[in-house]
Structures are given as C-alpha cells and as structure tokens.
Amino acid sequence: MDFPQAIQLRATLRENRVIMAYNGTVTDELMLMLADMLKARLVANNDTKRSKLIFSVFMEGVQNLIWHGNGHEDNSGMILITEVGSEIIVMCGNRVAKSKSEVLKERLIKIEGADKETIRQMYREGMSNSSAHEGPGAGLGLLEIARRSSQPIRYSFQDVDGTNVDFILAATI
Amino acid sequence: MILHIAATDRTPEILFTENPFHFKLAGESFPEDVSVFYGPVITSINSLSVAPQGPLRVEMVLTYINSSSIKAMYRIFEGIESYRKTGSVVNVVWKSDKDDDIMQELGEDFKDRFPELDFNIEQHDGSSI
Numbered sequence: 293m294d295f296p297q298a299i300q301l302r303a304t305l306r307e308n309r310v311i312m313a314y315n316g317t318v319t320d321e322l323m324l325m326l327a328d329m330l331k332a333r334l335v336a337n338n339d340t341k342r343s344k345l346i347f348s349v350f351m352e353g354v355q356n357l358i359w360h361g362n363g364h365e366d367n368s369g370m371i372l373i374t375e376v377g378s379e380i381i382v383m384c385g386n387r388v389a390k391s392k393s394e395v396l397k398e399r400l401i402k403i404e405g406a407d408k409e410t411i412r413q414m415y416r417e418g419m420s421n422s423s424a425h426e427g428p429g430a431g432l433g434l435l436e437i438a439r440r441s442s443q444p445i446r447y448s449f450q451d452v453d454g455t456n457v458d459f460i461l462a463a464t465i
Numbered sequence: 466m467i468l469h470i471a472a473t474d475r476t477p478e479i480l481f482t483e484n485p486f487h488f489k490l491a492g493e494s495f496p497e498d499v500s501v502f503y504g505p506v507i508t509s510i511n512s513l514s515v516a517p518q519g520p521l522r523v524e525m526v527l528t529y530i531n532s533s534s535i536k537a538m539y540r541i542f543e544g545i546e547s548y549r550k551t552g553s554v555v556n557v558v559w560k561s562d563k564d565d566d567i568m569q570e571l572g573e574d575f576k577d578r579f580p581e582l583d584f585n586i587e588q589h590d591g592s593s594i
Contacts, residue, residue, distance in 0.1 A: 320497050324475070340564040344529075348567055351495065351531055416574050419539050432532035440567070 309375035318357040318369040318386075326371065327351065342465065345440045346380050349463045352433040353384035356461075360386065370460075379442070385460035393449050393457040399431070400447050400461075403438045411438050437463050468509050476502055477527065481509060485519050488545075491526035494534040503537035510544030513553075520554035521545070527561065527568050535571070539578070546579050556583045563588040 293301070305313060311333065312326065330350055334343035350373070357369035370385040388396065403411065415435040438445050443464040450458040472478035477492030488510065496502035513521065523545055530538065549555040559572035569588060576584040 340562075341566055344565060344567050347529070351529075355495075355531060355533070412570075412574070416577055419535055419574065419578060432535060436532050 310372065311375060311380070312371060312373040314371040316368050318354060318371070320358060323351070323354045323358065326354065330373070345442075345465045346382065349382045349437050349440050349465060352436045353382055353461065353463070356433050357384055357386050360388065360392075376464075380465045381462055382465065383460055383462045385458065387452060387456050388459050390451075390455050390457050393459060396459065397449060399434065400445065403434055404444050404447075406438075408439070411435060415439060434461075437461070441465055468506065470506075479506055481506075483518075486513065486521040487524070488521065489524040489526070490541075491524075493529040494527065494538075495529065495531040496534065499533045499537050503534070503540070507537065507540045507544060510541050511547065513544070514547045514551050517548065517551040517553045520556070521548055523555065523557040525557070525559045525572070527571070528565065530568075530571065538575070542575055542579050542582075546582060549582060557585065559584065559586045561586075561588055563590060 312330065314322075314326065327347070327350070330347060334346060337343060350371075354369075354371060357371070368386070370383070372381075372383040372385075374381050374383075403414070406414065415432065418432045418435055421431065434445075441463040446462040446464075448458075448460045450460075452458055466482055468479060468481035470476070470479040472492045475493060476496045477490050477494050480489040480491075481487070490506075545555060545557065559575065561568035561572060565588075569586060572584075572586040576582070576586065
C-alpha cells in the first residue's frame, strides 16, 4: 500500500466512523485484548445498558469467528464496529465452506423473520439443547446476537470460488 | 468446603460449602474452555443428589456470561433441580445489577426453564460492565 492509498484508507475509516476494524487470525487472546479495548471505549460513553448490549453482541460475534474459523484454509476473520447516526453496527465476517453456509443461511432466515418474543422462545429452547449446532454455544450465539440487536440481524453470503463463501453478519445496537 | 474456585477476569468465583449447603457463583463467565472450567462444578452439584442432606441455597450473581457458559449453567441448574426432586428444600436467588437488563432477562429465562424451583430474581445497585 502506498501513501495515497494509506491516506485514502484512513479517510474511509474516518468517514464511516469506524470504532474498531480488524482483519486477520482471530484467537482467544485477540478476543480478550479487543474486549478490553471495547470495554474502555464503552465505559466512556456512560450508557451502561446499551454498552452491555454492544459488548454481548461483540463477544458472541468474535467467538463465532474463533469456533468456526479454525480448520479452514483461510481462517482469518474480520471484525468491524462502526457508528451510523446514533447506532452502533457490529459486523463479523469470515470465509466458510459453501456446504456449511447453506445450513447457516437456513438458520439465519429463521432468526431474521422472528419477532423478539419468538427469538426469546427459541433462545430458551436452545439453552437446553447441547448438540443441535456446531460450536460450544451450540446455536445460542446467533440468537444472543439477534436478541440484543435493536433491529433484525442482516447478513450477506458472497461466493468466492464455487466452494467457499464470504459471510458477513451485521447487528445493529 | 466442597469447592472454591477464585475469580479470574474471565471466570466467576465459585463457592460451594456445606452445613448448610450453599452454592454461589459470582462474576463474569467466558472461559477459554467451558467444559474444563465447569466440568468439576457440574460433577459436584450432581453428587448432592446421591446422598441428600438438607436444604440448598443457590446464589447467582453474574455480570456477563457467554452463550457456551449458559449451556454449562443449564447443566448446573439440572443438577439443582435433581436435588429438589430428592425432596430437599432448594432456594435460588438470581441477583443482577439494576441497570443490567441482559442478566435480569437471563434469570427470567432460567426461571422459565425450571418452573418448579423456588427461584427469586433480585436487582441491586452497582455499576460497571
């Protein structure tokens, strides 16, 4: 990247009011570090209730990247937190196998179309369900994100090469 | 003393004492490996039902818990519910900060899942995430 490109990147980060941007290998250690940074930033905002929502969404999003990123050829993930108006958008993205993305998409469609009360019911049922989905949270993480968001979750699947898909999940708080 | 695990910045303090039985879990919960952390806790709770001896008081004071810890917490509550089913008196107090809607709602969710437990949700003053 040359200087004009770097300046352009900085301008893009500034224009989009980027609070946090990371792309690379997502590890447990990284999560702890970013969590501390985010906490410090949120404490400054002085809105405890909302800070807790943002923190919770961030943690589940990053944990999804850790659990579902491993074993893949390109196990890096993207974490992006931006401000839009008075809202915070938390985006988490990674590359997933196309076969896995179909299952994920089905699940997201269900969550996307559900109202808050239905999501809470799905969540309650998910608390006891230990094997329905991959990962230690076994499907509860996406519901946690949906539950804490002020708007329905948004997502995108973009084909990379026929076998892999770039996935991004966005939550608004 | 049945079990005492000191708090870390990502795991809660767990205090489990006898005469009378008192189980307390307090703090934040997002361990790197949930089964390593909660395995012994679940085992010790489950062992209560083998030889029931008197009432059990449960105190949960959480400030943050991730989704995989919630699964483990569910297993702990299953153990608590089993103890109640032996005919023992069980009392659960779920405490959260008055500004913490997430933890309060989670308390309601557990109460909903274990409707036969004497389950009380309390809110108290305090701050910070």
